[in-house]
Amino acid sequence: MSRRINIPFKAEMAELIFKGRKFATTRNKVYGQVGDWFYIGNRKFEITSIFKTTLAKVAELHYIEEGFNSAASFTAYWIKLHPRKQFDSNQSVYFHKFNEAKP
Numbered sequence: 001m002s003r004r005i006n007i008p009f010k011a012e013m014a015e016l017i018f019k020g021r022k023f024a025t026t027r028n029k030v031y032g033q034v035g036d037w038f039y040i041g042n043r044k045f046e047i048t049s050i051f052k053t054t055l056a057k058v059a060e061l062h063y064i065e066e067g068f069n070s071a072a073s074f075t076a077y078w079i080k081l082h083p084r085k086q087f088d089s090n091q092s093v094y095f096h097k098f099n100e101a102k103p
Contacts, residue, residue, distance in 0.1 A: 002035035003039040022067030056089035
């Protein structure tokens with residue numbers, strides 16, 4: 001059964017989502033399940049896929065889905081968000097894909 005969840009986004013990431021340039025988010029933990037939904041502002045989004053991977057794989061294969069123009073820009077943003085841990089290419093993370101829910 002799907003449910004409403006909360007996934008926090010920085011303002012600059014929400015803007016990329018609204019522009020249709022970002023349709024995935026990489027997190028240190030799982031946020032919900034496929035079919036769960038969340039709001040950013042008054043727009044509703046649904047999780048379509050979640051899988052475990054490494055930061056290196058996200059930077060190499062999924063940076064565009066994350067809204068970035070290059071692996072280097074994804075990596076730099078990750079370091080900005082995680083200054084103590086930095087970017088450990090072997091770190092296990094959870095990649096959440098989503099799309100805007102149909103009304």
